[in-house]
Amino acid sequence: MTYLKSNDLFSETRPERLYDRVPHPMLIADHLMTPDNIGAMIRLADNIGASEICFLGNEDEHRLGKVRRAAASSRDNIRWYFSEETDLHKIVPPGKTIVAIETADNATCLYDTPLPQDVAFIVGSERHGLSDALLAQCDQVVFIPVPGPTRSLNVSHAAAVALFEWQRQMLVR
Numbered sequence: 001m002t003y004l005k006s007n008d009l010f011s012e013t014r015p016e017r018l019y020d021r022v023p024h025p026m027l028i029a030d031h032l033m034t035p036d037n038i039g040a041m042i043r044l045a046d047n048i049g050a051s052e053i054c055f056l057g058n059e060d061e062h063r064l065g066k067v068r069r070a071a072a073s074s075r076d077n078i079r080w081y082f083s084e085e086t087d088l089h090k091i092v093p094p095g096k097t098i099v100a101i102e103t104a105d106n107a108t109c110l111y112d113t114p115l116p117q118d119v120a121f122i123v124g125s126e127r128h129g130l131s132d133a134l135l136a137q138c139d140q141v142v143f144i145p146v147p148g149p150t151r152s153l154n155v156s157h158a159a160a161v162a163l164f165e166w167q168r169q170m171l172v173r
Contacts, residue, residue, distance in 0.1 A: 024051040026120035039070020040156035046074035100138040107143040
């Protein structure tokens with residue numbers, strides 16, 4: 001077995017063909033606090049081929065130089081922006097199902113939940129998660145079972161798990 005650069009592997013397997021039959025997902029993050037997490041979310045959205053990523057909150061509160069460094073080349077590959085809008089239906093295009101990734105009383109296990117093809121995933125802030133007001137606007141809420149002693153995931157890791165589970169489900173349909 002020989003190491004193969006990812007660009008070479010993916011030029012052969014063409015995983016982007018997924019989007020010949022399903023819409024690109026959207027990603028929303030609520031009031032993230034750290035530039036590293038914002039940058040990681042931009043990179044993740046680019047990796048999965050998301051249509052865009054919206055950060056709820058005030059852009060002026062963030063060190064955008066650090067965000068751009070953390071996002072690396074992804075910062076120019078995908079539309080990302082900040083919005084102070086609180087009505088998700090004004091942000092999310094019509095037809096997309098809004099799915100929260102959160103531990104909430106009505107959440108279902110990510111791995112047991114059929115995910116919609118046309119989806120907008122939303123994650124909460126590092127400290128407080130999603131507010132009840134935002135959760136009430138979601139069509140579905142899923143949680144990720146965490147078996148280790150630390151029962152919470154970094155926000156970008158949680159989004160990655162959900163997005164790649166969505167991709168897996170779309171590939172087997």
